[in-house]
Amino acid sequence: MLKRWERQAWTCPQCAHRQRKIVKRCLVTSSNAKGAAAAAAAVAEEWQPVSKASSSASHDDRTLRHIFDSPGFWKDFSAKTKYHYGGRQTGLFRNGYLTRPEGFQQFASVTLAKCERIVTAVLSYQTVEELRRVARDLDRLSDLLCRVIDLSDFVRSVHPDRRVQAAASQAYATMFEYMNVLNTTTGLNDQLKKASAVPEIYDSWSEEERTVAAILIKDFSKSAIDLAETDRQAFVDISNEIAQVGNDFVENMAAEKSTLSLESSRLKGMDPLFVRQLTRWGSVQLPTVGMPATLALRYVEDADTRREIYMASRTSSHSNLQRLEQMLKRRAELAKLSGYDSFAQLTLADKMAKTPEAVTSFLDALAKENAPRAREEVQDLLELKRSEARVGNFPAELNAWDRDYYTAQLMSGMRSKTRAPDFLSAYFSLGTVMQGLSRLFHRLYGIRLVPKETLPGETWNPDVRRLDVIDDHEGHIAVIYCDLFERAGKSPNPAHFTLRCSRRISEEEMQEAAELSSQSDSPFATAQEAANDGLATNFNPRDGNALYQLPTIALICDFSLPPQPNSGRPTLLTFRELTTLFHEMGHALHSICGRTALQNVAGTRCATDFAELPSVLMENFASAPEVLALYARHWETDAPLDPTRIKERVELDRRMQGAEIESQVLLGMLDQEYHSARPLTWPEGGIGESTKLYHEVWNNYSQVPEPPGTCWQGFFGHLFGYGATYYSYLFDRAIAGKIWRDVFQRSANGAVDPNAGKRFREEVLRHGGGRDGWRCVAGVLGEEGSPLADGERKAMEEVGRWGVHS
Template sequence: MNPLLQDFNTAPFSKIKAEHYKPAIKKGIEIAKAEIDAIVNNTDAPTFENTTVALDFSGDKLSRITSIFFNLNSAETNDEIQKIAQEVSPWLSEFSNDITLNEELFKRVKSVFDDKENLDLSPEQKMLLDKQYKGFARNGANLNNADKTKLREIDAKLSKLSLQFGENVLAETNAFEMHLTDEKDVSGLPESVKEAAHQLAKEQEKEGYIFTLQYPSYIPFLTYADNRELRKEMAIAAGKKAFQDNKFNNEKNVLEIVNLRQQRANLLGYKTHAHFVLEERMAVSPEKVIAFSNNLLTKAKPAAKKEFENLEKFAKNLDGIDQLQKWDGAYYSEKLKKELFDLDQEILKPYFKLENVIDGVFEIANRLYDLNFEEVFNIDKYHPEVKTYNVTDSKGNFISVFYADYHPRKGKRNGAWMTSYKSQYVKDGVNERPHVSIVCNFTKPTATKPSLLTFNEVTTLFHEFGHALHGMLANTTYNSLSGTSVSWDFVELPSQIFENWCYEKEALELFAKHYETGEIIPMKYVEKIKESASFHEGMQTLRQLSFGLLDMKWHSENPSAIKSIKEFENDAFADTKLYPDVAENAMSTSFSHIFQGGYSAGYYSYKWAEVLDADAFEYFLEKGIFNKEVATKFKENILSKGGTEKPMELYKRFRGQEPKPDALLKRAGLI
């Protein structure tokens, strides 16, 4: 019995074995194909119900199976799962093309689309029809047969290449470790960081300390280690991931991916991949994104240069450093920050015990949106560390299942993300509720201490939980418009706005309690957290913009003449560069957001959404951060609406006006 092919509500993780995936995905594709055939072979004239709606609900079984598989490939992978991913990805890309290139199916969709003015549709129904028609048109339905074949070949190659890219980055992350046995080599590092590194060494039956490229190990090392040579070694190791002369090199993959994306865009009648992608975003065109980025760059650059000069002066006075390098940035920034604000991340950590922060997140969600979280132990999980919750509203109605997975493991990729195992939708009068998950890589508890988060990790948890709220509070009819199924440059608004509560006294008092004494975080620290929030914001903005501009450069120009990734990057970074270049490093070869995740031609959306979130949070600040009226407007117009209307319309309904960048520039201290 294949558990993936049985009917299940929550994912049956404990019953699934690796050998179940391929037959289940094969069968899922068969079932979905039969559902498509039923639509195509329907002898009745095409209608919104028998075509548009039927198509939206088709493939449900397959998407449940694949969401389990690909989520585990990110959160709990191994060689066997990676091998299966390489095999099944082309099947899925082929199947997806079978749908978009199915002429009979497209005829029916187009027939309903052409008749839409006579159909008396709701805004949500119009959006579904529009999205569906464009899904075909933008993916080759109007192409001739030879070009359709070409498109299929490109898509199959792209799906394999992005998997390969990610596997190489993971392999390179896991391949490096720094083993230190001399106490003076760990000078400057906080006790908690040393303890975690010592525990890692012990697990490998070694003496001393082991540091890795996993963020909870790597970032503290670069921030606190006094030994400049070791920081350099660590930074260079991170910067050359998949840019080394070995079998995990991604240079060829990057060039192949960008060229295939360009060919795909041209085939579909677009100038570049960015023109193709942005047509369906709030930003609309690469020209607009580049103008938006350059506008922010103009405002941030003078501040960034000044900050950098101050940092250089500070490092020179302190340690006689003549030339600040990339491996010095975090170290001297932390020291300068401590001097300016008398704020040490290590002093803050005892106030941010993971369990308390989680309770805080739940309490804030309760005050704003009437949600209750109850940890339950009868929901199957894929790893013992995962926590499971039932989410209900104030009337006791079931809202969502919530999974949370907090600590690094060998089979888990770096970073933090939100995902789902089941979408929300309404079918046969039943509102099917979503199953939402967040995955993070936070500092692990040690033998003597619980998991104590850096303030950065606290904001990361709030960020991912903001995405989770978008998924949990979804309340739409159609699967494909539900939850986070919104324009990519709108998807970061719910996550980024939620980070703002981390800086507010009223919110911090709910959860920032010393893990040993229970003392609430002293207000002087809260003030310092707020003051220091805009510390080096010019440099931070420049860094974010540099990533977005690199992404745009890869995707808004014809890449066919690019030979050297390194030269291309240096050119892209020319306007945003502060530190000297490191010859053996490249960014693109491990830039997973754009070559493995869904951010290609979309990395700018972090900054774009920051404009939205600062503007939106200003509204909360005017009325009170727990103001029910504002929270309800945000819930009803943004969080529950998914992609049922154009994002700008939803935003204006919440805010009463279009967003202005002033709130962001003010918050960042740039005006």
């Protein structure tokens, strides 16, 4: 496939919780809050951790805090460029075409013409010298498609103007249709294979070129290009059916019984006011899916009532189970048509895991490592249950409908010994957190986040802040657009988007750009602008000072604005929101530092089971004392945060980690079983086979048996988006934990050790997807010559034995 899709944002159970809109409680502020805030800001101007940064860097550091924490400062900062441009629009992201909605079609048309010239040239190549260019030319072809598709897809989902949304959607459709044509153009596939098969050519390619060639050959294969015409049509038909049924499956997840009618007395233990809101005509109408059922399972005292709610909430609608089984059966057929034993085998061939057997080995090893912790947690819950000693409560057993109830009791007892969660928020104003991230990045990687004034029309909303990423040695290396505040109509889901990847711009492209910029109606003043559509470029001293297009990233969050804009109180983050921001910045860091010469392997364009490693690792920094010391100070008094308070919170979050890991192992195993060859044996139009498999997996791996009669798999939406790769998040958590312990916690400087940062940047981040993930992991752990570097099944087992320990 010439279009290298950005990996979908992973959603683990923790992330799913984070993605729900969080209603924050306001901290009680004194009557002189405005004066206290001003005094605190003055103190903060003077307070700086030890740093070797220049005075200009210190200025940038202060500005970074103020543009997020002070509305007045941001208003003045963002108004600077308006007067210099006299109302002229520069275009979204400074793309010269996108000054008006109609520009999207011009952008697509100009890009399409460039693509067609490349295709014509590649198809005509005959000599060794010409064929040597194939990998780079096809990578550029892919980049041109991504320039329009990625940017248009983002704009149509975030821009408030419906005309812009429609124009972006049309540009997206135009390029997407052309991409599908290219994916079935056999000549491109033939030329790429021909070039790869010539030793003289293959040996002359860089590691990145070889990797890109392998990726594109694999993607062509996934488009059934090697099949006979009749089989190819069958492939297309099955693929279309999977897409339709899969989307329907995700959009129609529902319980077989949508509500339960209960007497209010049966819900004793729940908040009476909440119960009253659900009461209709004298009885409670409890929705079986969503927050009401979740709260009921945590707080309802009567076990029989909890059992009834549990069974209803874990029983999917019959129609959605049919959709699931149809999707799984068609996926198995698609794999067989493509020459694979199973859909998992087809999917995993280009991942770190390589085979379904390796994934199973990883999950088995992890389950074994986690079992003692999970058993201990179950025993703790049983002790709580026995202490109630109720008649008929079966105190020797922990039922599935008991787990949430006694977990909530256990956690409640722990929380009563700590301060309220809101206590921490006072130390995490958004500006100081962004300041802390920049300081951390500077100590570890020698890069800083520098606020940059946006030009008129550059962003899709006035609240969007632009940050330029500046490297101490390489200068400007990336651009981040931060859209972090809530607003009506905005998605509450945190996300990282790569709008433009790193890539080397060739001399030929510069000549093409010079011709374009010289035209009278050109939106670009120089060839350098035209070469990247007006987006950021810079010269790369690590690559002979070649011109590179810079990674351009958008970070989306949904943090609440202060309740009183003029109070002087900034946006304060909960610890969960803080961790979310660190996670998303981990993705951004991968895009920033993965400055490869070819875009197919830039930044986060890597194997699915490697993509979450930098972001999961970043979550550890959020609670490290030496990192908190860089920025965590009270927004009013400027007093530093006592790190023991964070330690208490982290311990609380990890109290039932064994159960959470067990749950993820179960889902990972279920995902593998569903995408094995077994669906090929299921009867057409039948129902119930997926339920049998669901209970088989649960009974093999769960400490708490699943009661007969449930069929929860109809709610497992990730089966569509992450078919056969659901293990990836656990896999990356295990690797991240190992790197955190062995690399970032082994020196006196701990998490801010520049040597550890340099090692991680050079061995992992710098390569993006251009180096085998196993070599990256072995390199950063100092095990280059070990079996770990070779990957395969034994390496997967070893990662499982590391366990998930933050």
